[in-house]
Every structure is written in C-alpha cells, then in structure tokens.
Amino acid sequence: MPVVRDLRVLLRLRDFRRLLAVRLLSQTADGVYQVALATYVVFSPEKETSAAAIASAMAVLLLPYSLLGPFAGVLLDRWRRRQVLLHGNLLRGALAAGTAVLVLADVPDWLFYASALSVTAVNRFVLAGLSAALPRVVHGPERLVMANALSPTAGTLAATAGGGLAFLLRLAAPAGEAAADALTVLFGAVVYIAAALATLRMSPGLLGPDPSQVRPGLLQVLASTARGLAAGLRHLGRRPSAARTLAAMTLMRFNYGALTVMVLMLCRYAWGNGDEETGGLALLGLAVAVSGAGFFAAAVITPWAVGRFGTVGWIGVCAGGAAVLVPALGLPFRPAPMLAAAFVLGLATQGGKIATDTAVQAAVDDAYRGRIFSLYDVLFNVAFVGAAGVAALMLPSDGRSPALVVTVALVYAAVIPVTGLRRR
16 A cells, blocks of 8 residues: 555654654643543533533633644744754643642632643644654655655544543543543643653754754744735635635534534433433544544545545535535434434545645645645634534533534535535
8 A cells, every 4th residue: 555655664764753753642642631621521520511611621722723823833943843842742741730630629610721721732832843843854855745644644543542542541430530530631641741751862953943044033023924824814815716615614614513512412411321421421432433434434535526526516515415414313313313423524524624625725826825724724723613602502401402403504505605516
C-alpha cells in the first residue's frame, strides 16, 4: 500500500521518528484530557448536567484553539521550537494535575473552567510548533508532502485512542466517585509529561528557528498578522465560490455541534438503562466510535465522489443525504437508529470538509491560503460552539427535542442551493 511505503520511508529518518513520538504522546494526552473533561461535566453523578454546561465546556475547549491560532506562529518564530514543545507539555502536565485536584476539591465551576482553558490555550502553541518543526526533520519536497499527510493523521488517531483510553479508565473506575474523574485527568497529565520527556531526545536547536535570522519587532508582527487576516477576509470576498463553500461547511459544522450536544444529553439522561453514569457513558463511547467510522468512510469515498459530482457538488450530496436521514433516524430518539445517524453525520461532515479544503485551495490565491485557512479554522470551531449555545436554548432536560432535529434538517437542506448539485 502506498501509505505503508511512505511511512517506511519517513520512519528511516531518526529526527522525524523523534518528533512523531512527541506528537503521538502529546495528542494522546489531548484525547485523554478532553474526554476526561467531557465525562466530568456530563456524567458526574454529583452534577445536574445541563446543555448550557456542555456548551460552556465546548467553548473552553475550542475557542482558544481557534482564536489564538493565527498569532501563535508569531511567537513560534521567536522561540526555539524544541523548547516550546518541552516547556509547553510540562506546563500542560502541571495544569492538568491541577485540574485533577480541582475535581477532587469540588470547586466552583468557573475555577474548573479556568484551569481547562489554560491547558487548551497552551495546546495551540504545541500543535503549531509540531507543524512548524516538520520541515527541519524532513528534507525534500516529496518527503515533506508525505510527512504533512501522515503526521497529522497519526496525531488524530492518537487523540482518538487517548479518548478511548479515557473512556475505558472511567468505566473501570468505581462509579459515583469524583476520584474516578480525577484519576482520568491525572492520567492525561502523566502522558503530557511523557511527551515533554520525549523532546529531550532532540537537541535544543534542531527544530529552529535559526537564531541568526533577523526578525521585526513583536508588536509590529502582531499588528501585521491582524492586518493580514483582514486582507484575507477581503480576498475571500472577491472569491465568491470559496466564500459559498466556507459558508456551507460552517452550516454543516453547526449542525454537527447541535446534534453532538443532543446526543450527550440523551446518553446522560434518556439512555442510561437505569444507570445514567456507566450505561450512558458506554453508549457515548459507542457513538464516538461509530461517528469515527463515518469519518474513515468519508476518507475512502470522497475521492470517487468528487470525481463524479465535483468538490462543491459532493458537499451538496452530503448535505442532502443528512437532511433526509437525520430526521428519519433521529426522531425516534432510540439508541440504535441514533447510532446510525452518528455514522451518517460523521460521513457527511468529514466528506464535506475534505471537499471544502480542496475547493478553497483551488479557488484562493497561494499568497492568501494561510490566512484563509486560519479564518476557516475560526469559523469551523466557532460554529460548533455557537451550535452548542443554540442547542442549550432548545433542548429539554432529557435531550429529546424534535424541534432541534427538524431545525438541523432544514439547515442541511439550506446548504444544497448554496452548493448546487452540479456534476463536474
């Protein structure tokens, strides 16, 4: 298989292997920590979880990742990236351990969220540092393309595996105890520290930047970054096809966020089979796995589908299929059809995203692509958080909301004329 062959080529590179090990450990810890937060917020028996609390947790986890992203690179071009990875992971390990203490101490929610916010804010610098360091350990354009394709994919799989470990650890722990939540968070802290120790296998100057390179002042660069984002927004306005595609993907991401909150509430209150914590948590883990299978199916199907419908047309097909299947599978509010809906949503959302990435890359000038994708990242996560807020207003206490399901179906239907089902 080409992927296996490419991976073998890259793994012969010692420094790439070491950087990849840091990524895998770091993103495994991310998966553990984020699932630990979700289970604490949603499934702790001490808490009366609401959709508003879930929306707050999503805002803490996602907004710093997006809003800090465009400016993280400014500092990464000034600090030694190996040190960013070392100290960033050490700091996240310490902050995550602090979060575990806060869980045990049953502190006010604002203090808990402040701790989680600190961890996710540092996360933006670590992930950006991993990407920025890649050209320093992989030489040659062909190898760099392979590394850019394989390394983030491996990191995503590691985060998924970390989330699975957190689910298993939480299910194996004694039910109904804050210590179980704290233990899961503490496990994430240990993996963060392991990621920090893995960076010590690389020399401090290996990952750059070159200390002899002359760089303008920090305030000047920050201001220039803000102006560059504004220029990217204006450029997007002159590319209506790219703007429409981004609008369509934003609406689809909004739907995914709204239904995610609904499934969380259903798992917590409606599907626990007499055990809201353990039974609901197991169903949530299954829903995440099924949705992940939909993401994988999208990666397999999308190249063929884009060849048949075109990039924009495939987005319309994904939206149209979801508009029909979401109410058909979701309105009974039963676990089995809702799991089928989770697969459909995973396929439609990821299929739409792959097509959106391709369409935007083709429509936007090369000089503006970095800025457009920074804006894309902001839209992608803000839509998810905004959907959680809307869901919080619409969902009843048990999560069964026909109005929300119908609204999501109508939004999916509204995406179709934005894209058009045109064959290439």
